Amino acid sequence: MRILSIFGTRPEAIKMAPIVRELARTPGVDARVCVTAQHREMLDQVLDLFEITPDVDLDLMQPGQTLANLTARVFMAIDPVLADLQPDWVLVQGDTTTVMAAALATYYRQVKVGHVEAGLRTNDKWQPFPEEINRRVAGVVADLHFAPTERSRQNLLRENVPIEQIVVTGNPVIDALQWVANQDFELSLRDVPTSDTRLVLVTAHRRENFGAPLEHICAALRDLAEKYLDVRIVYPVHLNPNVQEPVYRLLGDVPNIILLPPLDYLPLVHVLKRATLVLTDSGGLQEEAPGLGVPVLVLREITERPEGIEAGTVRLVGTDRLRIVEEASRLLDDPEAHAAMSRAVNPYGDGHAAERIIKAILEYPR
Numbered sequence: 001m002r003i004l005s006i007f008g009t010r011p012e013a014i015k016m017a018p019i020v021r022e023l024a025r026t027p028g029v030d031a032r033v034c035v036t037a038q039h040r041e042m043l044d045q046v047l048d049l050f051e052i053t054p055d056v057d058l059d060l061m062q063p064g065q066t067l068a069n070l071t072a073r074v075f076m077a078i079d080p081v082l083a084d085l086q087p088d089w090v091l092v093q094g095d096t097t098t099v100m101a102a103a104l105a106t107y108y109r110q111v112k113v114g115h116v117e118a119g120l121r122t123n124d125k126w127q128p129f130p131e132e133i134n135r136r137v138a139g140v141v142a143d144l145h146f147a148p149t150e151r152s153r154q155n156l157l158r159e160n161v162p163i164e165q166i167v168v169t170g171n172p173v174i175d176a177l178q179w180v181a182n183q184d185f186e187l188s189l190r191d192v193p194t195s196d197t198r199l200v201l202v203t204a205h206r207r208e209n210f211g212a213p214l215e216h217i218c219a220a221l222r223d224l225a226e227k228y229l230d231v232r233i234v235y236p237v238h239l240n241p242n243v244q245e246p247v248y249r250l251l252g253d254v255p256n257i258i259l260l261p262p263l264d265y266l267p268l269v270h271v272l273k274r275a276t277l278v279l280t281d282s283g284g285l286q287e288e289a290p291g292l293g294v295p296v297l298v299l300r301e302i303t304e305r306p307e308g309i310e311a312g313t314v315r316l317v318g319t320d321r322l323r324i325v326e327e328a329s330r331l332l333d334d335p336e337a338h339a340a341m342s343r344a345v346n347p348y349g350d351g352h353a354a355e356r357i358i359k360a361i362l363e364y365p366r
């Protein structure tokens with residue numbers, strides 16, 4: 001059975017890596033990997049870390065790519081790969097442009113699609129934009145839906161996905177996190193405190209936050225840095241120019257805000273383990289931080305990952321400057337409030353998602 005995994009951005013690579021590695025040692029499976037390289041530098045970091053060498057590298061990233069242009073190039077580039085490799089299954093993960101276009105191109109070739117991290121929904125087509133629609137499109141064409149949680153399974157059932165096509169597997173992000181968190185790593189990043197100071201980890205890169213919301217987030221970070229001189233705010237800044245420009249302009253001169261290039265996954269996980277608090281609009285960190293017992297304030301109005309909120313370790317705070325400062329201050333000032341949110345819980349799986357995903361594919365009726 002030939003199984004082709006297709007991915008393009010850093011988070012897809014992190015979550016697909018455990019599956020790719022497990023497929024490679026599964027008897028009877030001819031495992032192939034195609035990267036679109038929707039992201040060049042950020043993807044390559046992860047491929048190196050997990051020692052994955054793609055069979056096909058489409059190298060599609062262009063600076064400042066538009067959604068339509070990237071989508072068109074993924075379609076054009078993927079189709080000949082499918083024609084050439086003739087896979088029995090294509091696996092895609094999540095909600096990026098790569099996932100949406102690759103899933104649809106695979107359907108056009110009448111090849112089976114497995115969707116990893118299926119069934120996440122906000123039911124608001126603008127938040128996150130365009131990811132909510134990307135994952136719904138992938139879901140429409142998928143033959144097997146690998147739901148990370150029971151809640152995501154229920155979302156799919158409500159959309160009339162046949163019950164036998166949904167498997168609750170956990171999220172392979174936990175497989176990846178466990179693998180990386182257990183590796184020895186000496187945190188020696190320039191300027192990053194190693195023991196005495198408190199560390200707040202920040203990431204923000206969502207399209208719906210571009211412009212005014214991102215500027216409000218930056219203003220809140222500046223307020224927090226001025227209020228808490230004993231805190232170091234560590235912010236690895238996404239390479240998207242719509243993020244780089246305002247963040248460096250607004251925060252480049254604040255002494256206790258440390259702006260870094262995007263971190264490799266290994267140092268990122270180790271910064272996370274050291275963090276007192278995370279402020280983020282990313283999806284992956286909402287899954288990783290609860291696993292490590294670090295409270296998360298989510299810089300969005302709505303999330304497709306409510307499991308962390310229900311577990312009490314994640315709180316939605318939006319992008320209002322005063323609200324962010326108020327919520328972060330509460331956790332920095334009040335040890336009890338912090339303790340209440342810092343229980344390590346893991347609603348997203350047990351680290352064996354990759355095995356369950358492969359088992360479901362092998363057992364699928366031909």
Ligand code: UD1
Nearest residue numbers: 009038039040041042043062063064065096097239240241
């Ligand atoms: C994409 C995904 C988003 C995911 C994020 C993770 C879509 C629609 N969005 O958003 O869901 O959370 O990736 O990172 O697929 N760039 C580089 N080098 C890199 C990566 C990005 O220079 O390694 C710059 C390029 O100028 C590129 C721009 O970032 O044009 C935007 O990249 P793009 O993939 O279009 O969107 P993201 O904002 O990264």
